[in-house]
Amino acid sequence: xxxxxxxxxxxxSVMPEMLVVSSSPHIRSKETVSRIMxxxxxxxxxxxxxxxxxxxxxxxxxxxxxxxxxxxxxxLTQKIFKKEITINDFSAVVTGILLAFNLPANAPWWIxxxxxxxxxxxxxxxxxxxxxxxxxxALAARAVLLASWPNIMSTFTLPGPxxxxxxxxxxxxxxxxxxxxxxxTVAQAGSELPSLLDMFIGNIGGAIGExxxxxxxxGALYLFIRKVIDWKIPVFYIATTAVMLLVLGVPTxxxxxxxxxxxxxxxxxxxxxxxxxxxxxxxxxxxxxxGAGALTALIRVKGGFPEGVSYSILLMNVASPLIEKxxxxxxxxxxx
Amino acid sequence: xxxxxxxxxxxxxxxxxxxxxxxxxxxxxxxxxxVYIPLHQHTxxxxxxxxxxxxxxxxxxxxxxxxxxxxAPVHSSVAGTVKEITKITTPTGIQSTCVxxxxxxxxxxxxxxxxxxxLDQLSSxxxxxxxxxxGITGMGGAGFPTHVKLSPxxxxxxxxxxxxxxxxxxxxxxxxxxxxEMPEKVVFGLKAIMKALNxxxxxxxxxxxxxxxxxxxxAIVKDEDNIKVVTLKAKYPQxxxxxxxxxITGRQVPSGGLPMDVGCVVSNVSTAKAIAEAxxxxxxxxxRVVTVTGNGVKEPKNLIVKIGTPFQEVIDQAGGFNGTPGKxxxxxxxxGLSQYTTDVPVIKGSGGILVLTEEEVLEEKVSPCxxxxxxxxxxxxxxxPLFISAYALKKDxxxxxxxxxxxxxxxxxxxxxxxxxxxxxxxxxxxxxxILAKRKKS
Numbered sequence: 154x155x156x157x158x159x160x161x162x163x164x165x166s167v168m169p170e171m172l173v174v175s176s177s178p179h180i181r182s183k184e185t186v187s188r189i190m191x192x193x194x195x196x197x198x199x200x201x202x203x204x205x206x207x208x209x210x211x212x213x214x215x216x217x218x219x220x221x222x223x224x225x226x227x228x229l230t231q232k233i234f235k236k237e238i239t240i241n242d243f244s245a246v247v248t249g250i251l252l253a254f255n256l257p258a259n260a261p262w263w264i265x266x267x268x269x270x271x272x273x274x275x276x277x278x279x280x281x282x283x284x285x286x287x288x289x290x291a292l293a294a295r296a297v298l299l300a301s302w303p304n305i306m307s308t309f310t311l312p313g314p315x316x317x318x319x320x321x322x323x324x325x326x327x328x329x330x331x332x333x334x335x336x337x338t339v340a341q342a343g344s345e346l347p348s349l350l351d352m353f354i355g356n357i358g359g360a361i362g363e364x365x366x367x368x369x370x371x372g373a374l375y376l377f378i379r380k381v382i383d384w385k386i387p388v389f390y391i392a393t394t395a396v397m398l399l400v401l402g403v404p405t406x407x408x409x410x411x412x413x414x415x416x417x418x419x420x421x422x423x424x425x426x427x428x429x430x431x432x433x434x435x436x437x438x439x440x441x442x443x444g445a446g447a448l449t450a451l452i453r454v455k456g457g458f459p460e461g462v463s464y465s466i467l468l469m470n471v472a473s474p475l476i477e478k479x480x481x482x483x484x485x486x487x488x489x
Numbered sequence: 490x491x492x493x494x495x496x497x498x499x500x501x502x503x504x505x506x507x508x509x510x511x512x513x514x515x516x517x518x519x520x521x522x523x524v525y526i527p528l529h530q531h532t533x534x535x536x537x538x539x540x541x542x543x544x545x546x547x548x549x550x551x552x553x554x555x556x557x558x559x560x561a562p563v564h565s566s567v568a569g570t571v572k573e574i575t576k577i578t579t580p581t582g583i584q585s586t587c588v589x590x591x592x593x594x595x596x597x598x599x600x601x602x603x604x605x606x607x608l609d610q611l612s613s614x615x616x617x618x619x620x621x622x623x624g625i626t627g628m629g630g631a632g633f634p635t636h637v638k639l640s641p642x643x644x645x646x647x648x649x650x651x652x653x654x655x656x657x658x659x660x661x662x663x664x665x666x667x668x669x670e671m672p673e674k675v676v677f678g679l680k681a682i683m684k685a686l687n688x689x690x691x692x693x694x695x696x697x698x699x700x701x702x703x704x705x706x707x708a709i710v711k712d713e714d715n716i717k718v719v720t721l722k723a724k725y726p727q728x729x730x731x732x733x734x735x736x737i738t739g740r741q742v743p744s745g746g747l748p749m750d751v752g753c754v755v756s757n758v759s760t761a762k763a764i765a766e767a768x769x770x771x772x773x774x775x776x777r778v779v780t781v782t783g784n785g786v787k788e789p790k791n792l793i794v795k796i797g798t799p800f801q802e803v804i805d806q807a808g809g810f811n812g813t814p815g816k817x818x819x820x821x822x823x824x825g826l827s828q829y830t831t832d833v834p835v836i837k838g839s840g841g842i843l844v845l846t847e848e849e850v851l852e853e854k855v856s857p858c859x860x861x862x863x864x865x866x867x868x869x870x871x872x873x874p875l876f877i878s879a880y881a882l883k884k885d886x887x888x889x890x891x892x893x894x895x896x897x898x899x900x901x902x903x904x905x906x907x908x909x910x911x912x913x914x915x916x917x918x919x920x921x922x923x924i925l926a927k928r929k930k931s
Contacts, residue, residue: 172814172816172817174816174829175827177914178901178905180659180823180905181907182907184906185908185909186856186908189859283856428860433873484872485731486731486742
């Protein structure tokens with residue numbers, strides 16, 4: 154008798170064969186991981202088109218090689234580790250594009266292959282795959298490439314069909330003109346710098362995907378509308394960088410060059426916002442962004458390199474678990 | 490004080506799916522031929538049967554009672570003969586003694602059912618006794634005996650009574666129809682609670698997707714100075730009582746505490762209506778409004794159903810199944826309880842019977858957490874569901890507790906928004922049970 158169910162006498166009632174029983178909730182949103190990753194890919198398309206426009210076939214070649222090898226390495230590692238192959242979630246595509254965006258236009262073909270391999274195999278898969286990487290894979294790969302082949306990685310070309318080597322605006326500000334070896338005066342630097350409009354649309358020297366603030370911002374706007382990224386990290390990051398640059402004595406007329414030049418826009422909107430390697434708590438995200446901003450300014454002004462976005466984000470990536478630990482939100486109804 | 494579009498922090502926007510039944514007037518369900526009335530439909534001690542096999546019972550006659558304070562008596566919903574006293578599993582999954590009554594179709598009312606007088610004549614103690622005798626329990630889902638809720642210890646000073654008409658669960662419209670069609674009963678119920686608690690500040694909170702109900706209620710209270718009908722932003726889980734209190738009064742019920750800790754008592758709309766009927770007509774709680782809905786039934790409806798009517802009979806009156814049913818749920822899709830069978834009776838807490846189709850219940854593939862943080866934004870209690878869940882799945886319940894597992898209200902917002910389709914609230918619920926079981930042991 155225990156637990157017996159009713160014995161309804163109705164003959165015409167159709168008893169379902171098997172009802173699904175599960176814990177609530179019984180409905181789910183339409184959001185999926187692959188949709189989020191696809192959104193990031195979509196957001197990167199304007200800048201991708203821009204990079205091909207500015208750096209021609211070199212950019213197209215680097216992006217293709219980078220994406221194909223990232224996806225290939227992902228499938229290969231998962232196959233070797235006998236894990237489910239998840240290349241259709243677009244996350245390797247995102248890594249591939251971001252890595253290519255960080256390369257100079259005339260980098261040889263094996264640079265993106267090596268970089269993708271390092272990003273996907275070492276930084277992503279060896280640490281547990283999607284969501285478990287403790288650093289941004291594309292940035293970690295850039296750092297390794299820069300350390301291993303500093304010449305290739307810091308020889309940038311200017312936009313145009315001829316792929317003429319030229320200094321980035323940040324390098325001009327730090328070291329002087331394209332052919333100067335010693336530090337230049339501020340006045341000299343000023344004469345070599347491109348116009349702010351060129352800076353904004355991306356008609357300047359630099360890594361292929363980082364030059365056009367305009368196109369990157371269009372993509373970022375899309376990510377905001379789709380609620381894929383939150384405003385906190387990019388806004389606090391860029392604002393802190395600007396404030397710190399002024400504190401460190403960068404003249405105000407060079408400030409916009411610092412913000413639009415180098416990888417700051419790409420880094421703040423697309424790299425620092427990487428879910429897995431940034432804190433998940435709201436306060437933690439603010440601290441993370443302020444830290445990255447301060448480090449970026451510090452490296453650019455006081456460090457040996459003209460650019461500091463990659464290292465700043467990577468350093469803050471490593472600090473993320475700790476930041477997260479100390480920034481847990483106050484639980485509703487708890488006094489603390 | 491602001492009275493419009495009040496809200497709380499967190500939560501999720503879930504499709505309301507109320508269009509299936511929100512325009513459908515209440516109608517009486519067909520008279521059941523046999524009712525199965527569990528004696529344990531509430532939080533607290535189960536009732537002992539007052540009748541035996543072969544007894545003749547009338548509508549509204551008390552058939553189960555308990556001496557315990559935290560309990561509520563149970564009444565017959567039909568006139569007829571007790572056929573059997575047995576054990577069944579109720580839709581909440583507990584084992585309960587069940588009185589099976591065969592109806593004779595006469596609907597002869599019990600002699601005890603008569604008006605109890607006006608609120609002016611009744612003392613607060615008398616009101617509480619009427620509520621207890623009528624077997625009224627919280628009809629929003631938890632099923633906590635109402636007279637207990639209305640008897641706070643003397644050190645808890647209550648200054649605010651809130652009638653919860655948020656009905657934030659998708660699909661459900663039973664409270665909506667009650668507010669629209671019987672606003673005077675809802676207001677009367679509120680006044681009765683205010684009188685019972687000697688409180689002179691009352692609110693009725695209704696989500697903005699039910700403006701017709703807001704207008705109906707406001708028409709009734711337009712001359713009342715101490716009762717305000719406020720609108721709440723339609724966002725899940727607005728109907729959680731701590732969210733309602735927070736939205737209307739700005740107060741935060743302390744962690745592990747009760748509404749009375751911040752001077753509030755919250756009651757559901759259908760509960761208020763039941764209180765009004767108990768006082769005005771002497772009618773105990775033996776029937777309730779049930780929204781029978783979902784794409785899995787042919788004609789969704791708002792039915793007034795006698796307690797003890799099998800789910801299958803109610804579903805048949807909504808045109809029967811539409812295709813093969815996937816899930817039959819008591820309550821809404823966010824917090825409702827999915828059933829193994831439709832051979833379970835409607836109880837006091839059955840605000841809805843939701844049938845989802847086979848296609849709607851396909852299991853989605855779970856993928857690894859990408860740490861997007863959407864569950865943090867969604868959590869109305871400001872927990873970090875991803876971490877609690879990770880601890881729970883590793884069976885590290887101490888870790889889960891440290892991250893506040895016991896503060897979880899199990900609203901399911903985290904699981905709803907999760908793009909990786911992870912079982913967040915499901916695993917946290919599991920951790921809560923383990924933590925509480927361990928506490929009990931030690």
